[in-house]
Amino acid sequence: MIQIPLRSSIVILCVVIFLIWILGTNTSFASDSTTNHNVTELQDWWLYPLILLVLSFLLGVFAVLAGVGGGVLYVPIVSGFLPFHLDFVRGAGLIVALAGALAAGPGLLRKGFANLRLAIPMALIASSSAIVGAMIGLALPTNVIQIMLGATILGIVLLMMKAKKSVFPEVPKPDRLSQTLEIFGIYHEPTINKDISWQIHRTPIGLALFVIIGLMAGMFGLGAGWANVPVLNLVMGAPIKIAVATSKFLLSITDTSAAWVYMNNGAVLPLMVVPSVVGIMLGSFVGVKILGVTKPSVIRILVIIVLGISGTKALLKGLGIG
Amino acid sequence: MDSKENNISKGASKEQILYANILNAGMLIGLISLVLIFILYVSGILSPLIPLEKVQTYWVLSVHEYLVKSGIQVGWAWFGELEYGDMLNYIPIAFLSLLTIICYISLIPGLIRKKDKPYIIICILEIIVLLIAASGVLGSGGH
Numbered sequence: 001m002i003q004i005p006l007r008s009s010i011v012i013l014c015v016v017i018f019l020i021w022i023l024g025t026n027t028s029f030a031s032d033s034t035t036n037h038n039v040t041e042l043q044d045w046w047l048y049p050l051i052l053l054v055l056s057f058l059l060g061v062f063a064v065l066a067g068v069g070g071g072v073l074y075v076p077i078v079s080g081f082l083p084f085h086l087d088f089v090r091g092a093g094l095i096v097a098l099a100g101a102l103a104a105g106p107g108l109l110r111k112g113f114a115n116l117r118l119a120i121p122m123a124l125i126a127s128s129s130a131i132v133g134a135m136i137g138l139a140l141p142t143n144v145i146q147i148m149l150g151a152t153i154l155g156i157v158l159l160m161m162k163a164k165k166s167v168f169p170e171v172p173k174p175d176r177l178s179q180t181l182e183i184f185g186i187y188h189e190p191t192i193n194k195d196i197s198w199q200i201h202r203t204p205i206g207l208a209l210f211v212i213i214g215l216m217a218g219m220f221g222l223g224a225g226w227a228n229v230p231v232l233n234l235v236m237g238a239p240i241k242i243a244v245a246t247s248k249f250l251l252s253i254t255d256t257s258a259a260w261v262y263m264n265n266g267a268v269l270p271l272m273v274v275p276s277v278v279g280i281m282l283g284s285f286v287g288v289k290i291l292g293v294t295k296p297s298v299i300r301i302l303v304i305i306v307l308g309i310s311g312t313k314a315l316l317k318g319l320g321i322g
Numbered sequence: 323m324d325s326k327e328n329n330i331s332k333g334a335s336k337e338q339i340l341y342a343n344i345l346n347a348g349m350l351i352g353l354i355s356l357v358l359i360f361i362l363y364v365s366g367i368l369s370p371l372i373p374l375e376k377v378q379t380y381w382v383l384s385v386h387e388y389l390v391k392s393g394i395q396v397g398w399a400w401f402g403e404l405e406y407g408d409m410l411n412y413i414p415i416a417f418l419s420l421l422t423i424i425c426y427i428s429l430i431p432g433l434i435r436k437k438d439k440p441y442i443i444i445c446i447l448e449i450i451v452l453l454i455a456a457s458g459v460l461g462s463g464g465h
Contacts, residue, residue, distance in 0.1 A: 045375040046364070087385040095415060099353065102418060106346035112333035116341060120441060124448045131455050142384060181440055187333065252345070253448070256422045260455035263415065266396050267385040270411035271377045274360040281353070 045271075051082065053275040056096070060283020061290070063100075066303040068160075069251065070280045071097030071223030073303070076153045076310035079146075080317065084272060086142050086149070090221030091267035092276050094259040097223030099277045100284065101251035112187045113245030118200070118238065121181060122246075123253035125207050126214035126224070130254050133218025134261035143318045149220050150315025156226050157308050160300070163230055171237035174199040187242065198239050206236040218258035223251050337432050341425045348421040355414040359407075368407030377408075397458035416456075423452050 059073045075093040079086045108114035137145055174184065184199040200206075209231045217224040228247035232238045238246065262268055334342070362368045372380070372392055380388045389396060403409040426449050433442045454460065 045378060048378060048381075049364075084381050085384055085388075087388075088381050091385075095418075098418065102345065102349040102421065103353070106342040106349065109338050109342035109345070110334055112338075116335065116338045117441070120444055120448070124444050124451065127448065127455075128451050131451070131460065135460060138385065253422050253452075256419050257452055257455040259419050260452070260458075261460060263412070263419065264397050264456075264458035264460070265385055266389050266394055268412075268415060269377065269381055270360060270363065270408055270415070271374070272381060273415065274356060274411065277353075278357060 048082065048084075049271055049275040052078070052272060053279040055082075056276045056279025057283040057286075060280035060285075061287040062283075062299060062303055062306075063280070064284050064287025065290070065299040068303065069097055069223040069225035069248070070100050070284070071221065071255075072153075072156060072226050073307070074276065074280070075221050076149065076307065076314055078276075079149070080310045080313040086145060087138065087262075087267045088269050088272055090137060091259075091262035092269070092272045093221035093223070094217075094255050094262055095268060095273045096276050096280050097221075097251055098255040098259055100280060101223075101248055101255065103281060103284075105249045105252050108245040108249055111245075112185070113241055114249035115183070115185055115238075115242055115246050117181065117183050117185075118232070118242070119246050119250050119253070121183075121203075121207065122210050122228075122232075123250055125210040126217065126250065126254040127257035129211045129214025130218035130258040131261055133215035133220075134258040135218075136215070137219035137221070138261070138265055138267065143320065145219070146314050146318030148318075150311050150313070150318055152216060152220060152222070153307055153311030153314060157304055157311060159226065159230070160304055160307070163234075165229075165233055165240050167240050168196065168198075169233065169237040169239065171199050171201050173201065175201045175203050177203040185242075187239075189241070196239060198237075198242060200236040200238055202236055206231055209235065214254055217251075217254055218261070221258070221262070223255060225251060337429050340428055340432070344425050344428050345421060348424065349418070352414050352418040352421065355417070356411070359410050359414060363407035363411055366407075368405075368410060370408035371403055371406040372408055420456065423449055423456070426452075 055078065056070075056074065059070055059077065063070045063073055071093045074096050075089055078084060078092070079089040082089075084092075105114065109116065178184070178200045181203075183203070184197075186195050186197045188194075189196045209227075213224045213227045213231065216222065216227065225244075225247050228250055229240075229243050232243035232247060233240050259268070363370060364374065366374075372394070380392055383391065388394070400409040400412045404413070426445050429445055430442065433445065
């Protein structure tokens, strides 16, 4: 039997109430963004930006506690439960992920956790693919994107449930490409007070996987930390701390290229983007503060459940059932 | 292996610190501007091109329908309409999106000094990729 601490229970309860309230309001005055193009009944213009601010704040808290990026929660939940069209949600999702990566990047680089030499080659591949992904995403019919988004989110849920992580992966021999590019380093691991020397292998396979990661990031506006980390850690053999930090920094480059495509196509609305960015950043600060007093395993289970519901809803919406 | 160990320095390299410093300053400028300009926009101090109460009638549409109904031009057209509160918001968003290009440009002199050819080429290619994305030459998707 899982013991849920009181504080976690309160947070969980608040989120559930908030989501139920959103669902309730959604059915009463929101239009279906995929099938019905009728304009919503006019409400006070500030209502939805306020909802976005509160929801993004909660997502920011949960993203930190669950160890996932903001975008992967933002896009399925906002597109699933609020009346915004998926095009604008994906545009906002990319800016949200970009802002979070830009905010975290400097600290991670200075501490030596994010590694520039590891990030730069991966970023070139991922950002080029993200542009293609964004163009495909804006060109395909909404229901097709919605189905693909739902399937991807459910895939991420499986990945979160099954994926292992390796704190210090064994890399017996670095590959030739990583040696040519001089991708290796030493970082100080404060938990064991030791300097850790690391190197990577399977660089060509990693680069090939970043083509797929970039395409998905651009197509769905999800950010891509959920995919970056396993590739850097499990496939290429970077220590988990280097993988997580480099992944977060990588998003600042990958999402930049896709964000431009959405912005140049008119899919970035300031009235959606700014409350979302402010909310998720404030939530991240609070998340970091309460990280020590919450049970990550409980939060992780909750995130998996919420993502599972959002993914299913996106899938059903795309199929015209939801 | 010995020669490799000799080449490894602990923690962040000089280039990495430079990149972090530029990113940090730019990120702070961009995010603070984003909030301040948004306040000017929603408070009505700067009147918007699309009235605030009308935006919610557009965000339920696909981006293609939104562009047709609102008459908003794609690409960098917003740059010619900065007197409007909503269009002015694109300045900090664009700035945040240009920040990576600025950081990459700052890396090039150090890489040239080190004669680090592979990374000079990769960085230049990345700058080209990001400039192409930013330029809008890739055209409109739309449904």
